[in-house]
Amino acid sequence: SAVISQKPSRDICQRGTSLTIQCQVDSQVTMMFWYRQQPGQSLTLIATANQGSEATYESGFVIDKFPISRPNLTFSTLTVSNMSPEDSSIYLCSVERTGGGTQYFGPGTRLLVL
């Protein structure tokens, strides 16, 4: 497994603003992912964070709304842009050491948009 941290752990934001969430891993990993979990729902993959190139987004998610960076093999950020109350969710990053293996999750960021 890996030690994964996320910052912030929670935040309350006003609509129309943006929030950047950081994900830090204690060792190099091959794959990093960002998920959204809306209240009472299961997890939905937002995108795969690719090191040194643009993220790969899933259907229904776009770069303008969820820009992602991954400057190296241990760090990634997800920005939730121009937030609305519908963006209130838990955002989780996950990592894999090798492709196709087990994903390990960070502690999550609880976001409430007013």
Place this chain on the structure above:
Amino acid sequence: AQKITQTQPGMFVQEKEAVTLDCTYDTSDPSYGLFWYKQPSSGEMIFLIYQGSYDQQNATEGRYSLNFQKARKSANLVISASQLGDSAMYFCAMREGRRNNDMRFGAGTRLTVKP
């Protein structure tokens, strides 16, 4: 189409008893992996157990075991000797193929352990 189905929104179990959480899946890919995660109220997702489609034996990890019935496409999680700390949401997940990034999660089952 829903690929992972967890039919039990909520389950109750008495402390120290065993409980089975159901999970069925749908795939035509011969190579896939099945995962179970625990999500306490804190929100973190904790990896519990993994079963590969080619694994001959059911996976076990401490008090967790996976009852893998390939022909029936089911991957039920069995928790033995339940503890109060087992109260949480439990998610079944599947990944198809060896390098497919898309991990699909079921709707989850909320387990409550009663003292």
